[in-house]
Amino acid sequence: MKQLEGRTGRLADLGSGDGRLVFAASAAGLQCTGFEINSILVAYARSKARWKGVPSSQATFVKKDFWKTDLSTYNNVTAFLAPGVMDLLGEKLLKELPDDARVIACRFSFPNWTQHSSVGSGLDQTFAYDISSVRSRLGNVPYSVMQ
Template sequence: MDILPVNTGLQEQAVKKPIAGKILVGITGGVAIGLTAICAPFVSPALRKFCLPYIPATNEQIKNILNALKGRTGTVLDLGSGDGRIVLETAKKKFISHGVELNPWLVAYSKFDAFRKGLSDKTNFYRKDLWKYDISKYDNVVIFGVEQMMGDLEKKILKECKSDCNIIACRFPLPNMVPSKVIGHGIDTVWVYDCKKS
């Protein structure tokens, strides 16, 4: 004769609790991995030789850059292009505009924004390290740098830029080159340099 166990409902609860716990751990782990993947490109600049954080350009800075480009033509390169706003604004002014940015999320956003605004044919965005990107083919170069990197950036400019290149430094000037123009004041100041080689 078989003895049937009495079902008290405890066995069913015991089975449900581990499954619910595993689902909760899986969801929490997935959210943590997703947040890490999104946040890491914004935090990692602090771990490089020069911490170049993402700080969007102000409307006044954009206006000053466009003023610095008056009378210029050709190509524009924004080194550390962030969300692409400088590239898009210069493209609206008939420049062929490129942006170089290491953060993949900002590159993706910039490409999407260019497409949304109908500027994809006048813009390109590259996920590259600005120190390894060749700037020799550009007519105009814009950089939003930090003070600690401007000396090394000046060396790169003098080594790579063509003789008629126009350099626009924002937030901090280049340490040794003499600007041909200074536009604006405070955080919105831009320094314009003629990259003439002897």
């Protein structure tokens, strides 16, 4: 959440699990969507939202594969996934996100991206990236060419 301070607008949490990140970000004023493929976790997060009284305008949980979702309307993205997918995820985000987007990676960083900041250490480390800086550091070369 420290890495999202001052941020406004829409947030996509890729793999939202029990919804903890979505609840924290929506409490901070962001309009959040949690994408999750595990239907039990989606049901759990939805019932937790009802129990907490969080309106769907602030926090929505969808049972959807984020790889098959266009993320271009989100200016904030959080992801706590696995090291093996970060490279491909970086490619997708560079293609789709607006220039003013911020991406927060939890535990596993993006291999070819220069971070804006990092908070925490070890298993609790998070990495923040500003898409405009990442794009200019990559020299505006299409990401796939960098591989």
